[in-house]
Amino acid sequence: MKAVKAIMATYLKNRLRIKTALLAFWAEGAFSSTIIALALSFMVSVKDYHLYYATGVAIFLGMSYGTIIANELGWEKEWELYLLTIPTRRASILLARITAWSLVSLIYAMPPLIALFVFSGLTQAMPAALGLIMALVLSSTIGIIFLTITKIHPLSLTALHAAIMPLVTRFSTATYPRVAAPAYAQPAITLNPLAYIADLVRYLQGFPTYLLVDPGLALTVTVGVLLGMLSIALHLYERRVEGVIAK
C-alpha cells in the first residue's frame, strides 16, 4: 500500500510541477470552450441549447485532457519499466496510475469547466458537481483505452485522436440532442457509447427527458464500458511489456 501511495503522490507531483503549463491549459480550455459554445448556440435551434452544450463541452474537455495525459503516459516507457519492478501486485500499480491520472485530469479540467458552467448559467452546485464527476469518469475511461492502445505505440494515439475523436464526438449526443441529429447519423449514435454517457450526465443534471436516450440504458452502457475497458486494460497490462507480449 505504501508503494501505491508513493507512486500516486509522485505522479501528481510530477504532473503538476510545471505550473505555467497548467495555467496555460486552464486559460486555453476556458477560452476555447466558451467561444465554441457561443458560436454553436446560434446554429442549433434547441431551447436552452447553451445549457445542453455546456455539458457536452465538459465531456469533451474531459476526453481531451484525458487523451493528452494518456499520450504522455504512452511516452513514459522508461518510467513504466521501473514500475514493473516495484514490489506489489501489477494490478495495484495500474490502478494507482489510473487514479492518479484521473485526479490530474480533474485538476486540469475543473477550472475551465467551472468557468464554462458559470458563464452558461449552470450555477447550481449539484449539476455542476455531477458534470465534473462524470467528466472525470469519462476521461478516466478514455485514458484507460488510450493507455492500452499506446502500449503499441504512442504515435497511434495521436493518429487516433486526430482521426477518430472528431467522428466519435460528431456521431454522439455530446454536442447536440439526438432529436436534432440528421437521419444519417442516427444509426451511428445508437452504437456510440459516448451518446449514452453524455445523456446520462444530462439526465442526472435534470434535462428534459425527451431530449435524451433512455436513462436506464444509458446507465447500463456507461457502467459496461467502464468495467469492460478496465478489465481489458488490466489484462493487457499484465501481458504486454516492452511492446512484446510475454508468451
Add this chain to the structure above:
Amino acid sequence: MASPSSMNAVEAKDLYKRYDKVWALNGLTVSIPTGQVVCILGPNGAGKSTFLHIISTILKPSSGSVKVMGYDVIKQGAQVRKVLGISFQEPKLFWRFSPEEVLKLHAKVHGIRDMDAIEGVLRQLGLWEVRRRSVEFLSGGERKKVEIAKVLIQKPRLAIFDEPTAMIDLEGKHYIWDAIKDLAASGSTVLVATNDMYEAEVLAGSILLINKGRLVAMANPRELKEMVAGGDLIELLLSAPPSMNTLERIRRFITSEVDLQGSRLMIRTRRYWTDLPPLIEMLRSEGLVLLEVKVKEPNLDEVITRVTLESR
C-alpha cells in the same frame, strides 16, 4: 515461503524465451549460488538482458521455470520483487525529478526507512553536488550513477546490474566497483551483466557465460581460464638448451606441453605458482642459469572469445 540460506539465489531450468521468430533464450539451465558476485558475459544478443528481465519479473518466459531466492517468478512475482533490485542498462528515471527525489521515491516504494542511506550513497557515487538538479540536466554518466544508487540504497538480497559502468568515466567506474563490492560484502548476491572484461576481472567471483540463449560455462575466472585456454604460459630464457633428459622429467612431472626454441623454453601449466618452483629447481640442478622468466596468464577476453567461438 521460507528461504534457507543454503538455497541458490537463482535457479533457472529449461528456460526459453521467444520474441516473435527469435529465440532469445534457448533452454538455459543454471544455478547461481547466494553470496557471490556473478558476472554474466556473452556476445550481443546472447540473452543476457532477457535473462535478467525474466529474473526481475519484467518478462515472462515462454517456457521453463525460474526461482529467485526460492520464489517462483511467475507465481510469486510480488515476493520476487521484494527481494531483488535492478539497475537497468538505460536509466529509468523521472526526468523532472532530482536524484534525491528519485532515491526518496525508491526508498518509499521499497519500505526503506533509513533515509540517511541516501546521503551516504549520493556522496559515495559523487552525486552529492547535483542531488537537487533535475535529472534532465545531468550528464549520461550521472544519470547512470543515479540508476545504480537506487539498488545501493535498497541493499536487496539479489542485486542486478545491467552494464553498470557503461557511459561512466574511469574514476566513476572505480567508485561503482567499490560500491558493488561493498554491497556483496554486506550479504547481497550480485549479478552483473557486462561486456567489459576488465570489469568482470575486477568484480567476478564467478562468471556465467551465455551464448545464443544457452549456458556455455559457469565457473570462477581462474577455472574458466584453466578450462579453456590451457592455463598459464611460462617462458624461460636459459644460458643453454636443457638436455633431453631434463625435458623428459618436465613432461613427466610438470606438464606435457613443453616447447623448446633454442635456449627459450615455453611451458603451458595449469597454475604457474605451483609449477614454477620445481621447474626452476630441475633446471638449476642441471647447472642451467635462468636469464629471464616471463609468466603470462590468459586474459578473460581471450577466454571468452575462444569459448564463444567454440560454442557456435
